[in-house]
Amino acid sequence: MVRGQRMPEADADQLRVIGEKIRTSRRAMLSVEAFAEASGVSVGQISRIENGTGNPSVESLLRVITALGYDMADILEPEVSDRTVVVRSDERRTFSSETTPYSIELILPTMSGDMSVTYCEEQPGEIRNADSTIDGDVLYFVIDGTMDIEKDGHTYRLGPGDALLVGFPHRNTVVGDTVVKTVQMFRVGGLMNE
Template identity: 30%
Template structure:
């Protein structure tokens, strides 16, 4: 299954737009997000290869949903075929998120397909305050939830937990696949 790379040009434009909207300098945003200024500069210039952790840190520092940094504008009807979509890998684990649908200004939710393999867990930092994660396991087995109290899930199992607290994802079987709805406060 071949996935496309993240839309670097869109990420660059979105980072500049959101940083300017927030009224913060490149240096200040880098400090708030805990990333190197050179990394942020490369991302805003359309070079570099951002990880999901870097983009989440920047989104939290900007107070915006992750999807606002990675989702290009969508047409009225949008189809994402299996094997397509921008695949954003983790630095920590064999984990990738594929944004399927970003919420609009009126519906603050994002829809992701998550691919995971056993091995290292992905430890996610807190997202913007009031975020809630809703997850359904489609294939395989998964350990997820609050970092201090994760839950083992099987196909068809659903979990909801506060996304504004540290949390974890870890595949327990090869080929684990889950659908995640990230709910953001207005």
């Protein structure tokens, strides 16, 4: 493409799809201001990338993708709604970021999209503060152990087989001397907002 020449519509469409994936994933973790600080990319450039209106450098795009904790394939992988995906327990990818400093395992193959499903283990005595900048909520399903989840002055004690749908921010505390094992389903914007 020659400088100043309009981008072909097919390329512009691809940039919009990539931008939407980045926006959806970023909103699940950080405000645009906090994300700009974490990635080293300006708020304006992030906005252009997310809207598919900019022509980001490869370096800017890689900074954004890395700050999300992704590989390039996570963003470029096409969305196929009718495919069947098997994720074996010993092949789950791990994920962590600046806002999620502990490691979680992805049950779905990526964290891009409106929904993510993860498997987490929390150690006895561990306390996790769920970030207040996240726009959405999470469904916790406890497989093993006991945990307290504090939200708005209320404490909910969960044991094996219990589930709780809760918005952000909230705090998790492992109770007792057993590792807490959970499956967590998060959706941007929140299940509770529908």
